[in-house]
Amino acid sequence: MDSDERIIGIKDVAKAANVALATVDRVIHNRAGVSKKTKDKVLKVIEKMGYQPNIMASNLSKSKKIVLGVLLPNISEGSGYWEFPMKGIVKAQKELSQYRIKIKTFTFKQDNNKEIRKKVLELINSDIQGLVLTSKFADEIEILLEDCKEKKRPYVFIDSNVRKIDSLCSIQQPLFESGELAAQLFNYCFNKGEILILHLKDTMDTEGIIGLKEKGMNAYLKEKNNSIVTKSLVITDFNENAINRMLTQTLEENPMIKGVFIPNSKVAYIAKYFEKRAGEKIYLIGYDFFNEDIEYLEKEIIDFLICQRPEEQGYQAVYKLFEHVVLKKEVEKEIIMPLDIITKKNYKYY
Amino acid sequence: MDSDERIIGIKDVAKAANVALATVDRVIHNRAGVSKKTKDKVLKVIEKMGYQPNIMASNLSKSKKIVLGVLLPNISEGSGYWEFPMKGIVKAQKELSQYRIKIKTFTFKQDNNKEIRKKVLELINSDIQGLVLTSKFADEIEILLEDCKEKKRPYVFIDSNVRKIDSLCSIQQPLFESGELAAQLFNYCFNKGEILILHLKDTMDTEGIIGLKEKGMNAYLKEKNNSIVTKSLVITDFNENAINRMLTQTLEENPMIKGVFIPNSKVAYIAKYFEKRAGEKIYLIGYDFFNEDIEYLEKEIIDFLICQRPEEQGYQAVYKLFEHVVLKKEVEKEIIMPLDIITKKNYKYY
DNA sequence: CTGAAAGCGCTTACAG
DNA sequence: CTGAAAGCGCTTACAG
Numbered sequence A, B: 001m002d003s004d005e006r007i008i009g010i011k012d013v014a015k016a017a018n019v020a021l022a023t024v025d026r027v028i029h030n031r032a033g034v035s036k037k038t039k040d041k042v043l044k045v046i047e048k049m050g051y052q053p054n055i056m057a058s059n060l061s062k063s064k065k066i067v068l069g070v071l072l073p074n075i076s077e078g079s080g081y082w083e084f085p086m087k088g089i090v091k092a093q094k095e096l097s098q099y100r101i102k103i104k105t106f107t108f109k110q111d112n113n114k115e116i117r118k119k120v121l122e123l124i125n126s127d128i129q130g131l132v133l134t135s136k137f138a139d140e141i142e143i144l145l146e147d148c149k150e151k152k153r154p155y156v157f158i159d160s161n162v163r164k165i166d167s168l169c170s171i172q173q174p175l176f177e178s179g180e181l182a183a184q185l186f187n188y189c190f191n192k193g194e195i196l197i198l199h200l201k202d203t204m205d206t207e208g209i210i211g212l213k214e215k216g217m218n219a220y221l222k223e224k225n226n227s228i229v230t231k232s233l234v235i236t237d238f239n240e241n242a243i244n245r246m247l248t249q250t251l252e253e254n255p256m257i258k259g260v261f262i263p264n265s266k267v268a269y270i271a272k273y274f275e276k277r278a279g280e281k282i283y284l285i286g287y288d289f290f291n292e293d294i295e296y297l298e299k300e301i302i303d304f305l306i307c308q309r310p311e312e313q314g315y316q317a318v319y320k321l322f323e324h325v326v327l328k329k330e331v332e333k334e335i336i337m338p339l340d341i342i343t344k345k346n347y348k349y350y
Numbered sequence C, D: 001c002t003g004a005a006a007g008c009g010c011t012t013a014c015a016g
Helices: A012-015 A022-027 A036-049 A054-062 A078-097 A113-124 A138-151 A177-188 A207-224 A240-253 A265-275 A289-298 A310-325 B010-017 B019-030 B034-051 B055-061 B080-099 B113-124 B137-152 B175-189 B207-224 B240-253 B267-276 B293-299 B310-327
Strands: A066-073 A101-108 A131-134 A157-158 A169-172 A190-199 A228-234 A257-261 A283-287 A304-307 A334-336 A340-342 B066-073 B101-109 B131-135 B153-159 B169-172 B194-202 B228-236 B255-260 B285-286 B302-309 B334-336 B340-341
Touching: A012 A022, A022 A036, A054 B055, A066 A078, A066 A310, A101 A283, A113 A138, A113 A310, A131 A138, A131 A310, A157 A310, A169 A228, A169 A304, A169 A310, A169 B101, A177 A207, A177 A228, A177 A283, A177 A304, A177 B175, A190 A207, A207 A228, A207 A257, A228 A257, A240 A265, A265 A289, A289 A340, A289 B055, A289 B267, A304 B080, A310 B153, B010 B019, B010 B034, B019 B302, B055 B080, B066 B080, B066 B113, B066 B194, B066 B310, B080 B101, B080 B310, B101 B113, B101 B293, B113 B137, B131 B137, B153 B310, B169 B310, B175 B207, B175 B228, B175 B255, B175 B285, B194 B207, B207 B228, B228 B240, B228 B255, B240 B267, B267 B285, B267 B293
Parallel strands: A066 A101, A066 A131, A131 A157, A157 A169, A169 A334, A190 A228, A190 A257, A257 A283, A283 A304, B066 B101, B066 B131, B131 B153, B153 B169, B169 B334, B194 B228, B194 B255, B255 B285, B285 B302
Antiparallel strands: A304 A340, B302 B340
16 A cells, blocks of 8 residues: 655656756756756656655755745725735745745835835835735836836735736636625515615725626626616715715615615724614625624624635735745636625634 | 844754754654753753754655545545545645655545444554544544544544544534524525425434534524524435425425525535425525535525535645644644635635 | 765764 | 764755
8 A cells, every 4th residue: 555656856867867966956947057968868857757856855955045025005094904914924924934935024004105105116126036915006016017027026916906917826806706796695685675885985996896896786686687776875085974974865865775785895884874773774795804893793784794815815925926936836827716705603713 | 124043953052052963853852862951951052042943854854754544435426525625635735745744545435334444444553643534423433533542643523523522633614603604694585484404314423413503593593583483304215206295295384484404415405306396485505515506506596505615624634633743733622614605606716 | 068065954873 | 861974855156
C-alpha cells in the first residue's frame, strides 16, 4: 500500500542530464546564460523524470524577502467594512510569514483624495512585488496601475471591479445576481406590492455597483412576472432627521411599499427608523454584516443581509499574489464569491 | 519603514546559551537526555530571544513522512454527500504534500458493517499518525477510537458529533440552530399553517441528528408564538410509488400543510413528487446541495437548502491534524460551520 | 555559457 | 548528558 517512490530532486536531474546543479537551476527559473542545446536537454530530462521543485528548500535557500503592498481605506466611521478584508490579509500574512513574505499596508481616509494620492506615490516608489487594492477610487489609482503595468508588478482587486480594469486577479461578489437574490427573498415574504430601493449616496463611486444590483432585482421581478414593482429613492443627506423625514413621506405617499432594499452596507441607519415606526411590517434587505446589525437582526427588523465573505477576499488576494510571485503558479483571472444569506438565525456562525 | 530584524535561529540560541545545536534541538522538542539545568538555561534564552522555529527548515531536514488516515463512506448511490468532504481532503493533501504529508483513504459502503469492521482493523494495524472520520457508525468505530486513545493517535470528526465523543477536534454544523433557521425561512413564506417534517429513514444512525433539527424548528415556532405547527411523517420505504402514496394521503388529510421540511440530504426524492403535484404551492426546505437539486431549485420547487460547507470540513479536518502533528500547534476542540442558505439565485456561486 | 562550493535553519545518527 | 558533523534540496555568488 505504501508506494515509497523516491522523490527526485535537482541533483538527480543534473546527474541524468550530465550538467551541474546550477545549470538545472538556471533552466528551471528560465534564467539567461544557458545554451539552447543544454536547456533543451535539461528540459527533456525534467519532463521525463517528472521533477517537482521543493518549495521548502527553495525558500530556505533564498535570501531576499518578498514584500507585498496593500492599499485600502482605513477603518473609521463610515468605512468599517474594511476591517474584514484586513483581517483576512493579516491571517494570510501569518500563514505565509514562513515563506519570508512581508506585507506593507497603506491606508487612507475614504474621502481624502490628497491622502490617497500620497499613498499612491509612496507605493510607486516602494519596493513591493505585488499589490492588493480595490477598484473603487478608480481615478486616483489609475496612475498607480499604469506604473504597476510598466514594472510588471501584479495587482489583485478585492470587493469590486466594476469598470473591468485588467489585473492579475479580481475577487468580488456577483452584483447583478445579488439583486436577483434579494428580489427572490422579498418575493418569499410577499407577492404583491412595492420595493423601495434606497440610494444612499456617499462620496465613493458606487453608483455602478448599486445600478447593477437594481438591475438584477428588476430582472428577477420581471422574470416572475408578478405584481411587485420597484421604486427608487435617493438620499444624499445622512442626517438622522433628514432620513426620517424622507422615509416617512415616501412611505405615506406609497402605502404599497412592503420591502426596502438597501444596496450597500448602511442598513443599520435605516433599520433604526423602522424600529420606531408603527404600522404593517416592512421587510428589510441589505448588504454586509456588521456588529451594529445584530440588534436589528435579532428583532427581525433587518430580515436578510447578503454577504460576500470580505475576510476571505482579503485572504485570497494575498494568497493569489503569493502563488503568482513565489510559486510561479497560474492564477485564475476572476474569483467570484458566494452570495451568503444572513438572518437572525445563522449570523452567529458566520 | 523596513524593520529588517534579523531572524534568530537555533544557532543563535545555541551560542547565547553556550551549548551545542543538538542540545537546543532536544530542548525545543522536549526530547529526553538533557539535564534539568541545561534545559532551563536554554528555555530561558529561547524565551528572551523570542526564538521561532523555521518550519521549512525543520521539514526539509526531517526524513520520515507523516501519514494520515481517512475513514469515510465511499461515494455511491445514497451516499453522494461524501464526495464533498473528500474533495476538501484532496485539496488539503495537495497543499500539504510539500510537508511530506501523505493521506491513506479507507472507504466502505455505508450499510456494510462487515466492510467497516475490516477497514477499522486495517487502520488499527496501520502506521497512521492521525485520523479523519465521522462520528456516525458510532458502534463500529468504538474500538478504533479506543485504540487511537491508547496509541495517542489524534482523530478529528467531521459532519457530526451527536454523541459528543471526545476527539482532537470536531467539525460540524449547529443542528438545533439549523432547525430554527428553517423555521424562520418557512415563516417568511407563510405565517399560518402546518409544516410537515419528513423522517426518511435509512440505515444510518441519524435519528439524533433529525431530532435536534426538529427541536430547533419547534423552538423557533414557539418563540414566535404564531399559528404554524409541525407534524411528522416517517418514511421507511424509499420506493417512488410508496413515497408518492404516503405523501398524497398525508397532504389530502392535512390541507393546512404549507411547507415540507426534509432534515437530511434527500430533498430531490421529495421534490420529484412535488414537481408533478397540482394545487397550491408548498414550500420545500432541505439540507445539502447536490447536482440533482439544481433542477428543482431552478423551478423553485425546492425553495431553500441549508448547507454546511462539507468540502471545507474535509479540508479543515486534515489541516487541523497537520497543525497538531507537524506544527505542534494548539487546535480548537470544536469548529462550528456556518449555516449557508442556498436558493435558485445563489447556488451557482456556492 | 558552465560548474564547484558555501550556505539557508534545521534534524539525525554517531561518538564521547 | 552533550557535541561535532553530515545532510535535507535548493540558491547564490564566484571562478573560469
